[in-house]
Amino acid sequence: MALGTSDVDLYESEDPMWNPALLTIPIPGIRKMVNLASSLEDVIHLSIGQPDLPAPKNVVDAAVEALQAGQTGYTMDAGLPELLDSLATYYGDRYQRELTADNILVTTGATEAIYLALTAVAAPGRHFIVPDPAFMLYAPLIRMNGGEVTEIPTRAENNHQLDPQEVIDAIEPHTHAIVLNSPSNPTGTLYPKETLEAILEEAAYRGIHVISDEVYDHLVYDGKEYPSVLSCCSDLDHVMVVSSFSKTYSMAGMRIGWLIASQAAIKKLRRYHMFTTTVANTPFQWAGVAALRGGSEFTDHMLAEYTRRRDRLVELVEQTPHLTGYKPEGAFYLFPSLPEGVNGTNVALRLLKETGVCTIPGETFGNSCNNALRLSYSTSLDKIEEAFERIIPWMAKQDFG
């Protein structure tokens, strides 16, 4: 089977039909690996970017009930009022911050919220700061709209922590916004409160926006309290926070996310939202209300399960020749490094072809991490064990010198 050649054609084509801005969208590394994997037998996926647990029963029931009750029309443009109120209460309680429904916009997954936030502010002559590696949407969406990006590299040796001073040092007179994502995809790194406070304080002082992607805000291990931009910022004037039900309640396919910001920003973004997706889908907004009302039983169970997998994966990576790991504190990824200079894409492709284990090469997530692999532990412990029964002897045979 061809390696996603249609994607390559689309994005690399000089065909005048397409807006040249599409060239800023990189060839999707994840799709390339998953396409190749689908042509092979007996593949173990450490490539998965969504929870493997089924969505909670009360959530599924609420979606079905909403459908059966005829909830199939549009909602208000900002979202279902019941969901907006539930989110305002939930966030207000969680972070001791006064929020109303007017601070929230319900979107089609966090993806739409990220799209709205970035493309509503990115423009020629504006500069953005983004960690590297990072979730692959941010930099292309900024560049597509003429914005300029400085990437701040993070390293496995330092648990991929972001150095706030490096972020502050990268600020220029035309810096418009800083993008943060904690816990991070692809590194699983959780930024401590001090990192957020230092960045937020400097950003507020200079009138720079902070756009924070918090989709993994419930996947935080070892009993740690989650430091959110919402709990660390002094006010919402220059802050946009994005999240969704996708990871927290295994609802990725239901596509319900949101954006939290000042009332003025939400007012502006509501109009833009009407010109992109109109509204998020109605029955699954009801499912979201049920998720928020459902207590913590599901997330507690998920956390316990993922903690076990994380701990075992960390041990297995430690035992693997040529890989440098660390202990991630959130999400469900580990992003270990191969020795400096080794091409992670070649290793991921060979690993898949020769052992049947599918990982995602580091270059999918930025420019500073070509020697890394993203390993997802959103799969059973048995599968993780089996994957390393293949990876460890294979790595032992490699000579990367």
Ligand SMILES: Cc1ncc(COP(=O)(O)O)c(C=O)c1O
């Ligand atoms: C960091 C990050 N942000 C956003 C998303 C997209 O979330 P959603 O499915 O809610 O659009 C993902 C999905 O993998 C992600 O990892």
